[in-house]
Amino acid sequence: MNIVSGRCCQLKRREKLWVIFALVYAVLNVAVPYTFLKDTGSLLGAFLFWNLITASVLAAGVWVTSPWGRDRTKGELQE
Amino acid sequence: MNATMLLAGVAAWFSLGALLSWHARRSLGEGMIEYFLADRKVGGFISAMTYSATTYSAFMMVGLVGLTYSSGVGSLGFEMTYLAATVILMVLFAPRYWAAGRIFQLVTPSELLSKRYGTPVAGATAAILCIIMLIPYASVQLMGIGYLFEIVSGGTIPFIWGMIIAAGVSFVFSWWAGLRSVALTDALQAIVMLAASAFLLWYISFSLFPDGLSQALYARQDLLRLKWSFPMFVGLTLPWAFFAVTNPQVVQRLYIPATVSSLRKMIIGFSAFGFIYTVLCVLFGLAAAAKMPGLDKPDNAMAMLLSVVPAPLALVVSLSIMAAAVSTMNSVILTLSSMFGRDIVRAFVPEISEKTELRLCRALIPVITIICFLFAKMQLGLIAVLSAMASGGLLMQLPAILGVFFWKKATAAGAISSMLVGGVTVGYMYIQGLKPLGHWPSLWGILISGVVFVAVSLMTRPPENTALFMSSVDDFIDPRFGS
Numbered sequence: 001m002n003i004v005s006g007r008c009c010q011l012k013r014r015e016k017l018w019v020i021f022a023l024v025y026a027v028l029n030v031a032v033p034y035t036f037l038k039d040t041g042s043l044l045g046a047f048l049f050w051n052l053i054t055a056s057v058l059a060a061g062v063w064v065t066s067p068w069g070r071d072r073t074k075g076e077l078q079e
Numbered sequence: 080m081n082a083t084m085l086l087a088g089v090a091a092w093f094s095l096g097a098l099l100s101w102h103a104r105r106s107l108g109e110g111m112i113e114y115f116l117a118d119r120k121v122g123g124f125i126s127a128m129t130y131s132a133t134t135y136s137a138f139m140m141v142g143l144v145g146l147t148y149s150s151g152v153g154s155l156g157f158e159m160t161y162l163a164a165t166v167i168l169m170v171l172f173a174p175r176y177w178a179a180g181r182i183f184q185l186v187t188p189s190e191l192l193s194k195r196y197g198t199p200v201a202g203a204t205a206a207i208l209c210i211i212m213l214i215p216y217a218s219v220q221l222m223g224i225g226y227l228f229e230i231v232s233g234g235t236i237p238f239i240w241g242m243i244i245a246a247g248v249s250f251v252f253s254w255w256a257g258l259r260s261v262a263l264t265d266a267l268q269a270i271v272m273l274a275a276s277a278f279l280l281w282y283i284s285f286s287l288f289p290d291g292l293s294q295a296l297y298a299r300q301d302l303l304r305l306k307w308s309f310p311m312f313v314g315l316t317l318p319w320a321f322f323a324v325t326n327p328q329v330v331q332r333l334y335i336p337a338t339v340s341s342l343r344k345m346i347i348g349f350s351a352f353g354f355i356y357t358v359l360c361v362l363f364g365l366a367a368a369a370k371m372p373g374l375d376k377p378d379n380a381m382a383m384l385l386s387v388v389p390a391p392l393a394l395v396v397s398l399s400i401m402a403a404a405v406s407t408m409n410s411v412i413l414t415l416s417s418m419f420g421r422d423i424v425r426a427f428v429p430e431i432s433e434k435t436e437l438r439l440c441r442a443l444i445p446v447i448t449i450i451c452f453l454f455a456k457m458q459l460g461l462i463a464v465l466s467a468m469a470s471g472g473l474l475m476q477l478p479a480i481l482g483v484f485f486w487k488k489a490t491a492a493g494a495i496s497s498m499l500v501g502g503v504t505v506g507y508m509y510i511q512g513l514k515p516l517g518h519w520p521s522l523w524g525i526l527i528s529g530v531v532f533v534a535v536s537l538m539t540r541p542p543e544n545t546a547l548f549m550s551s552v553d554d555f556i557d558p559r560f561g562s
Contacts, residue, residue, distance in 0.1 A: 022167045041300030043293055046152045050159045057163040058350040067561025069339035
């Protein structure tokens with residue numbers, strides 16, 4: 001089944017990177033706390049990890065949306 | 080805290096909100112898009128704040144604090160996963176919803192399903208699912224305020240009066256000027272929520288933990304170890320991870336930003352708000368566990384924390400919890416009323432005028448508010464089950480929503496059957512308390528819903544306008560959202 005191909009419903013280049021990034025995030029977000037950090041009883045364990053990995057997703061969101069509203073030839077669009 | 084002080088605080092907060100509603104009312108135009116979407120002209124900051132206040136309910140300062148108190152750091156993982164997943168989904172879906180809303184003049188999220196799948200039954204099915212799932216969810220917001228006021232006032236303000244006050248405030252903020260009013264009052268409430276929480280953390284850090292919270296947590300290292308089982312983590316996180324595309328009150332907000340730049344500011348503003356608010360709420364849970372261990376009811380952890388801070392600070396924090404509940408409830412009610420008019424009544428009485436439709440929707444706002452109140456008043460254990468079921472039930476729309484934008488072979492029959500079969504499966508499993516192989520109903524529901532969606536879609540024909548629908552959205556997005 002070809003879900004994201006063809007003229008319709010294409011993902012843009014940045015969106016494809018975003019999906020790959022999201023999949024990596026989803027795996028690490030569960031795998032690291034449930035393996036390496038499960039028994040770490042300090043703020044430097046799962047607490048710090050979840051803060052850092054979420055902050056990195058939010059920062060990446062700022063980057064991936066940076067071209068929004070800009071047309072390379074026309075500058076800032078009104079809508 | 081004495082009841083007079085609490086009621087005076089509520090009156091001051093309500094007056095400020097009512098003033099904003101009155102201001103919004105002055106610029107209110109005519110029509111459904113004006114009333115429910117503020118004419119799609121909301122700026123980035125207000126969009127971000129209304130999205131944040133709608134998303135974060137009283138659960139954060141009561142439920143999440145209690146969950147952290149009793150089960151530790153796993154609750155941070157749950158809530159942070161929700162936040163990250165919301166941002167991931169917004170980046171992919173916000174441009175598409177925003178574009179489709181403008182191209183097809185959509186008012187409700189489920190109207191998009193009707194448009195894409197070529198039948199009003201698709202939107203009506205989604206609308207009915209949302210109404211069934213979200214009325215208990217809104218009722219729990221009222222119950223939360225009822226309990227909070229009763230505890231904070233030492234029983235002087237009874238449970239029922241706390242709920243009446245909250246329902247009244249919610250009704251005024253939403254009915255008076257629709258989304259214009261809700262967006263402005265949400266912005267006020269979001270600022271109150273964040274500022275009050277920051278002040279509370281500042282106070283308890285210095286007065287309750289002079290040696291630092293991290294020092295105090297050495298005695299509670301058990302809370303920093305991951306105690307949540309993997310099925311519990313998946314079962315709780317999975318439905319909430321897709322909240323951004325399955326909960327209509329937040330999806331409807333993707334239609335409202337005035338420009339692409341406003342839409343981006345909404346996502347970035349929500350990201351910042353969500354991160355700070357989540358960290359603060361989890362720290363309150365850890366602080367309460369370190370300072371006052373052994374509470375019988377973990378959900379009382381915040382109320383106990385408020386009992387050891389000065390009354391003015393406790394008042395502001397209590398108002399912020401009420402603000403969180405009211406901003407979620409009035410958004411849910413406003414969205415449900417628009418869905419009832421647009422996706423159910425108009426679907427079957429297409430000749431209805433927009434004026435009559437709007438009148439009907441507005442009349443439904445007090446009706447839904449009263450239904451929520453009556454539901455909450457019963458205090459049934461069933462409400463807790465239905466409320467917990469809400470996110471799982473709404474998740475059953477996910478295959479149909481993905482099909483709208485990303486699968487041209489998706490059909491109306493596939494979308495409708497997946498929502499019905501998934502909704503019934505999740506409802507049955509929750510009510511019966513079934514967890515096959517230890518996994519929660521939402522996981523089984525989404526698997527079954529997904530299989531039904533793909534199988535039925537492959538056996539039926541997609542609507543003729545599918546390619547046109549998708550290319551319209553892509554053509555609208557391409558020049559506005561970069562490569």
